[in-house]
Amino acid sequence: MSGSMSARRRGSTVTDGGVEETRSRGWSLRGRKETQMEQIKPITEKDTSSRLSERRMYLLQLVKLLQLLLGHEIDRIVTWHNPQSTIKLAVPEQDLYSPAGAFEWNTQKWRRFISLAWSVSPRLAFQLGVRFPYRKVRSTLELFAKDHVELVADDPAALPYLVARQNVKDNIPELKHLLHWAPCEPPLALALLHSTYSVNPYITQYAVRVLNSFSADTIIFYLPQLVQTVRYDVSGVVQEYLIKASQRSPLLAHQIIWNTTTIEESVEGKVPLAGHASGETFYHKSVALREGVRASMSGKAITLYADEFDFFNAITTISELLLPFAPNERRARLKEELRKIPIKGCLYLPTSPKTTVLAINYERASPMQSAAKVPIMVSFLVTDEAAIQDVAEDVGEREKGEKKTPANAIEASADDSVGGEDGGDHTELSEDEDESDWPLQSSARVGGGTLSPRGGTKKREGGEGDQDGNDGGNESEEDDGGVGKAGLKDPHPANTHWQSCIFKAGDDIRQDVLALQVIELCKRIFQSVGLDLYLFPYRVIATAPGSGIIEVVPNAESRDRLGKKVEGKSLFEYFVQKHGPPDSVGFQRARRNFMSSMAAYSVISFVLQVKDRHNGNLLVDDEGHIVHIDFGFLFDISPGGNLRFERSHFKLSTEMIELMGGRPDSTQFKWFMSQTVRGFLALREHSEAIITLVTLMMDTDFPCFTEQTIANLRERLCCDKSEKDAATFMTYKVIDSCQAVAKFTTFLYDVFQNFSNGIDY
Template identity: 40%
Template sequence: MLPFCDARPSLIFLVFPLQSHILDLRCIPEALPYFVTPKAVDEDSVLLQQLPHWAACSITQALEFLTPAYKGHPRVMAYVLRVLESYPPERVTFFMPQLVQSLRYDDGRLVEGYLLRAAQRSDVFAHILIWNLQGETITSESKEVSSGKNISFQALLPVVRQHIIDGFTPKALDLFQREFAFFEKVTSISGVLYPLPKEERRAGIWRELEKIELEGEDLYLPTAPNKLVRGIRVDSGIPLQSAAKVPIMVTFNVVDRCGDRKDVKPEACIFKVGDDCRQDVLALQVIALLRDIFEAVGVNLYLFPYDVLPTGPERGIVEVVPNTRSRSQMGETTDGGLYEIFQQDYGPVGSPSFEAARKNFIISSAGYAVASLLLQPKDRHNGNLLFDNVGRLVHIDFGFILETSPGGNMRFESAHFKLSHEMTQLLDPSGVMKSETWLQFVSLCVKGYLAARRYMDGIINTVMMMLDSGLPCFSRGDPIGNLRKRFHPEMSEREAANFMIRVCTDAYNKWTTAGYDLIQYIQQGIEK
């Protein structure tokens, strides 16, 4: 069983008459949602008295109990806190965005109490909590907040932040100040570069990086707390193209916290200013949950949920996916499609190296097909598709998910996932959806989708907890209801498998994907 997601077996409840066998069910965490309901809370049901004796559920199920529907019922809250306390703080940091959102409804300040206690147990937990609190802060330049509930939430953020800092020991306070000052200096370089002409910005980054000193050997990468920083590669700093301000990419020398301290390796991060990273975090949380689900059930699918950390209002740090280049970058060196590029990079069709790369492409394409069906990411141009050095596909940039899409794309991205013609050349050499590789791809998509359905509630809870966050993906339509519909809980496994097969066939036949790539090429110069 995954520690973070519930798979609720319905057959249990056909065997047991529920209330008469409540004592038998207390050892089954998956049974909890059938007893702890908003209605049970409203009626203060006697069933809630069993909660102190109930086995701990997953964190994702506990998160649902923090939503307003459960009204902060004391017995429910006591159970939730017991679940959270049962995990090491570093494990809980994965759900930090959801825990911060739960402060909106924390009238009894019980969640706040848990966060403060966990912060005293773990410096990393405390730091990630503070960064997330800062990431939720609304500046005077940001969108006005009209809801009184949101105003009180905004007022609470600096209070909680200060309580955490006040609870630091002198040693912990020293680490906090050095860690935050170091990465604030790197992030602030973006503001220095903004007024400079583009041709002067790279030299400007180098000048600013040279001024930054590393104080101590215990500073770590915020996106990878297990990586201790040993220095900055000054000449690695480059400005990136963006509609926002001037994001920069910087490579650090790092060592593993628990490994050989002499084994220094490069690790690159992107520092963004003027760009809200919180929606990317949510999308990557879902992708990380799917990755863990696939691994738990033994389905050979590949996903790479790179790390993103909001560090302030419209500020954040993004892990650079290692050993990758975008499809548009690949187009700068050749006129051929993916089929030709793979032969150029890995050898002729049929060779062991080519077929290994093609297999990697299949398992990663299938993984992202399932993730895309659920998240509905748009703006899937070739600048947002990466390929690593063994042929695996990685999606980046989740500014448009769920019900949102870029203005003016005229619904060109109407398939559930991107499957361009050049992708089908690799997946289906026959061109008629009958080749062994195409059938393998579809089979993996089906297995991945069926596995995701088993853990549907954990994924939906993770997204639902962010509903009041103000993220753009919740600004229109019914994002939670439609997400649930895409799991098709009403379908049998056979029906769901047939549905996923139809999704793959539909993506194969869509001409609109090529149309959107053409628009991106004309408007922004992004290679098709």
């Protein structure tokens, strides 16, 4: 014991085996370390200079990266400021850092910049992909996203690079990280449900998880595309998601049923779906989805569904019943059939879900002229309180008898997607007026104010050039004759207004639904960037194969009808008559409204290639806005067997130019051109969202689609061009539409429509 203690005092150690070991080994190890340290060369002045040089080179490269990003941003701001590149608005040294030649860079140079940006932050690297959407940039970012997937899982901007088509085709193991990936925006989540991606279960699960985080409002907006993705849903998770989501919102449930009802067995019931059960078709899957939604209903939700569908199906059926009758007998028959339909339960207008239907104005119901069908216009007295609030507590009941009341049970409202400004009296057709046009909203007054088309009482503000504009028989507060009421004590309760809808049978209006959905998206884009551009995406609901309900555009008349009323006067002359002399405030305001709507619809018409733009399909409202209707010809089809007679990129007639200054070099026309280009630039920033909406409808039987539709759409949106080049591209499209040939073909098409259908021009 004493020996052991003595050994420890001398610096010895005792091993596990009891063998003493002196410190000599420790000294030996220390000596070895010291020897190794001696072998390392000391840092010399030359080494310090080399490291400083490397650091300096890195900083210089960062400066070049900053110049690249700064140059792009300067180009973007200058282009928005001066979209036509006029010398007067040019900014000094605006091209000093312009990355004009970036498109020509090779892959190696782009890889150096992306690597440099990645060293700062992966998010910065992906911003290069947003600002420079070139294939060389994308392919490099795809490699980075795949090789460093753990670093970017919290960045939704990295998602498109991970789910690149080749990665999905190769079924790379990195796709499993999608189970924990940050949520993306709805259009991208929808795109991931396409057949290109649905083969991978991780991608489908991610997309459904993202969709679960959105409100019923959002789901309703994208529902036409969501229903189409069911055809690619081999696992059934999309169908299961839609059924569960419908339990949170009666409105969503109704929209799913209407959407699936429009799918015809004769079209979608013949071709079996690849990868599905033997013989299963999209029609079979749509029926299963519809029945699943119905089966999930309980309590008051069932009653609401039955009342709503029975009521509006009965009105739509009248359109077919009137066909055998002579034109002069149809109005009386329409009134008679409407009186047979009781108003019971909680009803809302499908085109305005945040309303409650109180009454029908039988006397103002009107059949409309059509070549082989009889669409009808019906006016409803509605209140601004949502009819479905009363059933919120029962939505979500299950077989167990449990009540589940999600916080967002009644949040779904497609009414938010309806555009337009309120205000002004609502004119409508009187019994002795021409019914060939879309009829106008009826007018009712409460407490001295004018009832706005979207709720509430809105006072008219008098002003220079502000005219009443009522050419139909308006109803006074006391006059409630011909109105069928649902237990009304007061014929015109507070917060009510008349709202009109057109019911069609025998017309497939699903193509109009798609066009107006894109227009609504474009309206939101314009608003998000603060552009003074006006669109009115009126609501259209396809309720069955060849049937649907169309919202009437309030306060508006077709250019055709205006021409007949003002005895052939031009738009300029009509505006003077309607709004006052050219130097008046009223005229200037109305002309500004006309130009802002013309710019918006010009962009829409070009991007969607909207045709058949005769004067019967162009409305002018009381405030001077122009509104386009009827989207039966768009993308890759046109009237007359696709003869492409309308050569202009969008309708820009001589009288339109006259109203906008009279000459292409006038101040007003230059403003119109600048706004048109800015609107186009705004849409380009969201081009993938627009393309996704169209792509997911490509497997339908819409006549507007060809194999080249998406490629042509992408080309029109200039997805591979810089901001400056895209602005130049759109500027020339406006100039081309002003050329004599374009205006001449527009004029000839109007002449043809006048000769064949009596439409004024």
